[in-house]
Amino acid sequence: MLIACPYCGPRDVAEFTYQGDANRPRPDPASTDLDAWNDYVYQRANPAGPHREYWQHSGGCRSHLLVTRNTLTHEIAGVAFVRSAPVPATKPAPAAPRKRPASRKAKP
Amino acid sequence: MSGRRTETGGRIDRLRTIRFTFDGKAYTGHAGDTLASALLAAGVTLFGRSFKYHRPRGLVAAGVDEPNALVTVLRDGTREPNVPATQVEIFDGLVAESQNRFPSLSFDLGAVNGLGGRFFGAGFYYKTFMGPVIGPLKGTRVWMLCEWFIRRAAGLGRAGRAADPATYERVNAFCDVLVVGSGLAGLVAARAAALEGKRVILAEADATMGGSANWSGERIGGRPADEWAEDTTAELAAMDNVRxxxxxxxxxxxxxxxxxxxxxxSGHKAQAAKAEPRHRTWTIRAGTVVLATGALERPIVFPGNDRPGVMLAGAAERYANEFGVLPGRRIALFANNDGAYRAAAALAAAGAGIAAIVDVRPAISEGARMLAGMAGGELLLGHAVTGTQGGTALSGISVRRFDAGRPTGEARALPVDCLAVSGGWSPVIHLASQAGQKPVWSDERQAFLPPEPTQNWLGAGAFTGAAITAEALAQGRAAGLKAAGGKADRTKQPEVEAPTLDPAPAPVFEIAVPDGREKAFVDFQHDVTADDVRLARREGFVSVEHMKRYTTLGMATDQGKTSNVPGLAIMAAERGVPIPEVGTTRFRAPYASVSLGSIAAERHGDLRPARLTPMHDWHVEHGAVMQAAGLWFRPQIYGLPGETVEQAYVREARTVRAGAGIVDVSTLGKIAVQGPDAAAFLDRVYTNTFSTLPVGKAxxxxxxxxxxxxxxxxTTWRLGENDFLMTTTxxxxxxxxxxxxxxxxxxxxxxxxxxTSVTDEWAGAAVAGPDARKVLERAVTGTAVDDAALPFMGIVRGEVDGAPVMVCRLSFSGELAYEVYCGAGHGTHVWEALVEAGEPFGIVPYGLEALGTLRIEKGHVTGSEIDGRTTARDLHxxxxxxxxxxxxxxxxxxxxxxxxxDRLSLVGVVSLDGRPLNGGAHVTLAQSGPGGLGESIGHLTAVCYSPALQKYVALALLRGGSALHGTRAFVSDPMRGRFGPVEIVSHHFFDPEGSRLHG
Incomplete structure (x- = not known):
């Protein structure tokens, strides 16, 4: 897989570090809403198809990039610096409604 | 032993004789021979014993598709098992041996398995060993009992145990056009792309470029095809943009x-050149790929088709034409297509007697008929081979009429010593399948043709199903030009002189003989028979994926190169459905066996990068035993002659608590955090507050x-209002x-x-102990270091012997201690000055063991406790x-x-039996011993002998934590047999008030 770093040019995926799903809005730092934090930290949609995700060019300019990658074909539809591509305020509609584990608050 | 070498012909160098050994016996061959061709020339027919039944096996193929003749190559004390003899180029001193036989290849005790063949059919293990409980023996128990014997009896070559002295390397390459396969299509594709000025890589699996041109016997542009290929290769070799x-x-x-x-x-050379690796793995990034990987011939499945002497027709032709070896003196051919006729003519021209050409088809093309005439021998159309005779070499075949898909009439015996078989051709679509959709079945060609690409590749030659050389040349040139972005070239191609043959084979894959007692093999390498495929169907394993796993067809090292399509065809016939309905085989990497060494390459052993601190040489000169810590090397101990590791670290730690010690802390991660919002940022990333930290404090x-x-x-040091130096573990x-x-x-x-990462910019030395301040007073100039000028967590700047330094008073050991940082280039200079200043106080350098001991005594946590599963509360x-x-x-x-x-939480543990504790040992409340293990409440994370307490102590993460203080418990370490009583105490073993660090 090649990622076209906007600063360094196209580079092998070995130079990059996956830094996670880019479709999860981080709760306000002061928020104590554990459900919101739980979603942010643990819940992922894992779509089969186009996926927005963060990659750091850790073996190059060290910028974090917002990459739109098709998880089925590894085709990359877009690459931008995260700093110039603002974090989504609201999360895009997930492919299927996610079920929250009912027992999360119960003690195991 | 009959010589099978022809008087003339072939591409071998008859003037160069090469000596090698196979199964302890000396042989000779010529330069250009493979182990297979050289042994065949020496009259060897028996190359191996089969996987399951230990049947004698000979050569089937001449290339990478060889399923039977797997050998082990011995070199420099190491063994390379499961190499097809067809892929081993001989060199002087080559030593190879056959596999899966005991005591010898010609007399193999394991062949007794063949008698029990009825019981060793597909699914044998599943049925026998997962079965019901028989008396005291559960099915799985029986398996464990029998496994040892079965594993010895069934199998391939044995891997060696010795370390491999060879080196391997990896290399990255970039090109506009990568051509895979250097047959005629590949050669002209590479040439066309190269003439357009593109960077071209042409990869060929064999030693010689040219592919089938080397043995086809055809003529191109009025010259033999192999010479034409040689000239084209030379032309490519002379071009700067071609590799x-x-x-x-x-x-x-x-x-x-x-x-x-x-x-x-270098594996094919008697002596590798200096620094030459054995294998080199290429990662090639190509703009466009031209796949010209050719096609592999398929065998026909019939009873006794695995007898040594039965081989593929194309392989027989190749042995004769390329290597000057006759695979037999009296040869029969058996075919469902025209391809075998060219082989027959070539074998006859090379001097073999052709006994008969047996063809399942009632009629053949004019071209084939002409070749049959050149070959001589009987032409038995509408006939099939229904059996073979012989032991470790073929002595004859049985032939019957073949009508409407069935053998009929009486069998006729033909004495022959070689049977050359052609069951049609399968394009080598493995790479295409990895980068494409599903392969497409062609009824006309009776083969899977390349799929639609999902990546940027083009196909050319036999890979696409092209059956004649002129078509391969045209496709190759077109693909090369297209890959290079050039214009189509309509000029005339060189003339090809080749017989005109019908490319379509008859759809016959198996000659099923009712009540035949002899096994008919589909997969030679895994001993899978046509009956196994039928058994799979009867038991419901009808799809390709199920059939494959149930019978193990196609799962051997050759990955079913010769057997996949016949297997599918037999299943399709049994089910009465077309072949693609059974499924299509998708191919995964690798196409052929790859050495693990070439994948690891330099990423092991000595070639791992080593990070050395600026004071590394000093440590080594002063007796340090260096220890790897990630990529870093750090002193473990500075041992005195005769000291054990424990004696050394106890002495070092004791000296620190009594006087002064110095330790290299350069490896700590250091990050410069700078900018107007640096303090606000640190407040967010640290759990505690840094914006209130005064400048000049840590x-x-x-x-x-x-x-x-x-x-x-x-610790993070505030060097200026907007300038912080963060240290990490x-x-x-x-x-x-x-x-x-x-x-x-x-x-x-x-x-x-x-x-900014500044880890490598700074060298750091920590001076610790009650005399640490006195050491600094002697060494540091330009600043006071007394308690007023340099309070706990204070930072001052000064000089040590002319080198600028930054000193921060902080402590990991619990003693009065200072970290002295200087530019990395001054590291050793400053270190030596500090050691010299400490001499009056008996300063000692100390290593990781003593550092660990001092921190355990203080209950400070490190990576052993911050293991990703602990919270701040867990660690107090x-x-x-x-x-x-x-x-x-x-x-x-x-x-x-x-x-x-109830979470695991940090405590201290003291050994009550005066014996050392083991890191990782479990702790139980109930008595624990080899006879009965108590329930674990946690584990020890770090252990040492504490000179301050004069006891063996440990830190531990235990369920219940501080509530357990004062409790007697037991360590339980069944792996290392260490059991015994301990007491659970506070993790602050030593100086819990911290009075010492304020000195």
Missing amino acids: LLPRTTVWGYYDGNTLAATERV RYGLMLREDGFVFDDG TANAARVMQHLEYFLDVVWPDLRVHL LDGLLSKKKPFIGSAMANREGLADP
Whole structure:
């Protein structure tokens, strides 16, 4: 897989570090809403198809990039610096409604 | 032993004789021979014993598709098992041996398995060993009993145990056009792309470029095809923009048009050149790929088709034409297509007697008929071979009329010593399948043709199903031009002189003989018979994936190169459905066996990068035993002659507590955090507050992950209003840097903060002990270091013997201690000055063991306790969790489950039996011993002998934590047989008030 770093040019995926799903809005730092934090930290949609995700060019300019990658074909539809591509305020509609584990608050 | 070498002909160098050994016997061959051709020339017919039934086996193929003749090559005390003899180029001194036989190849006791063949059919293991309980024996128990015997009896070559002295390397390459396969299509594709000025790589699995041109006997442009290929290769070799890679198998097709290939660099040479690796793995990133990988011939399945002497017709032709070896004196051919007729003519021309050509088809093309006439011998159309005779060599075949798909009439015996079989051709679509849709079945060609590409490749030659050379040349040129972005070339191609043959084979894959007692093999290498495929169907394993796993067809090292399509065809016939309905085989990488060494290449052993601190040489000169810590090397101990490791670290730690010691802390991660918002940023990443830290002071900080667990700890020094120097643990330095960069780039891009990794810019030495200040007073100039000028956690700048230094008073050992930082280039200079200044106080350098001992005595945590599963509360660091501000992980750290009092929590443990403790040992409340293990309440994380307490002690993470203080418990370490009583105590073993560090 090649990622076209906007600063360094196209580079092998070995130079990059996956830094996670880019479709999860981080709760306000002061928020104590554990459900919101739980979603942010643990819940992922894992779509089969186009996926927005963060990659750091850790073996190059060290910028974090917002990459739109098709998880089925590894085709990359877009690459931008995260700093110039603002974090989504609201999360895009997930492919299927996610079920929250009912027992999360119960003690195991 | 009959000589099978022809008087003339072939591409071998008859003037060069090469001596080698096979199964302890000396042989000779010629330069250009493979082990297979040289042994065949010497009259060897028996090459191996089969996987399951130990049947005698001979050569089937002449190339990478060889399923039977697997050998082990012995070299430099190592063994390379399961190499097809057809892929071993002989060299002087080559030593190879056959496999899976005992005591010898010709007399193999394991052949008794063949008698029990009825019981060893497909699914044998599943049925026998997963079965019902028989008396006291469960099915699985029987398996364990029998496994040892079965594993010895069934199998391939044995891997060696000796370390491999050969080297391997990896290389990256980039090109506009990668051509895979150097047959005529590949050669002209490479030439066309190269003439357009593109950077071209041409990879060929064999030693010689040219592919089938080397044995086809055809003529191109009025010259023999092999000479034409040689000239074209020479033309390519002379071009700057072309790289030729012979002996290079391209085996994987990955994302972004990246292909993996392995080059056999020196294994075929008697003596590798200096620094030459055995194998080299290429990662080739290509703009466009031209797949010209050719086609592989298929056998026909019939009873006794595995007898040594039965081989593929194309292989027989190749042995005769390329190597000058006759695979038999009296040869019959058996075919469902025209291809075998060219082989028959070639074998006859080379001097073999052709007994008969047996063809299942009632009629053949004119071209085939003409070749049959040239070959001589009987032409038995509408006939099939229904059996073979012989032991370790073929002595004859049985032939019957073949009508409407069935053998009829009486069998006729034909005495022959070789049967050359052609069941049609399968394009080598393995790479295409990795980078394409599903392969497409062609009824006309009776083969799977290349799929639609999902990556940027073009096909040419036999790979596409092209059956004649003129078509291959045209396709190759067109593909090369298209790959290079050039214009189509309509000029005339060189004339090809070749017989005109019908490319379509008859759809006959198996000659099923009712009540036949002899096995008919589909997969030679895994001993899978046509009856096994039928059994799979009867038992419901009808799809290709189920059939494959149930029978293991196609799962051997050759990955079913010769057997996949016949297997599918037999299943389709049994089910009465067309072949593609049974399924299509998708191919995974690698196409051929790849040495693990060439994948690891330099990423092991000595070639791993080593990070050395600036004082490394000093440590080594002063007796340090260096220890790897990640990529770093750090002193473990500075042992005196005769000292054990324990004696050394106890002496070092004791000296620190009594006087002074010095330790190299250069490996700590160091990050410059600078900018107007640096303090605000640190407040967010640390659990405690840094914006209130005065300039010229340091503070211990704790970081959590987003999920609320502890991530890392360290001190951060405020050097200026907007200038901080953060230190991290050695192991986490890179991860912390990445963590901070993520938050600045992704979460808080508005913060004006710049991060720089300065780990390698600074050298650090920690001077610790009651006399530490006196040492510094002697060494440091330009600043006072007394308690007023340099209070606890204070920072001053000064000089040590002319070198600028930064001194921070902080302590990991619990003693009065200072960390002295200087530019890395001054590291040894400053270190030596500090050691010299400490001499009057008996200063000793100390290593990681003593450092660990001092911190265990103090109950300080490191990576052993910050193991990714512990919280600040677990480690009694919850005092550092600010309640006044949010920080990374602040909300998640308050999850109910993380406040559970039953979580593992940090305590101290003292050995009560005076014996050392083991890291990782479990702790139980009930007595624990080899006879009965108590229930674990946690484990020891770090152990040492404490000179301060004069006891063996440990830190531990135990369920219940501090509530257990004063409790008697037991260590339980069944792996190392260590059991015994301990007492659970506070993790602050020594000086819990911290009076000493204020000196």
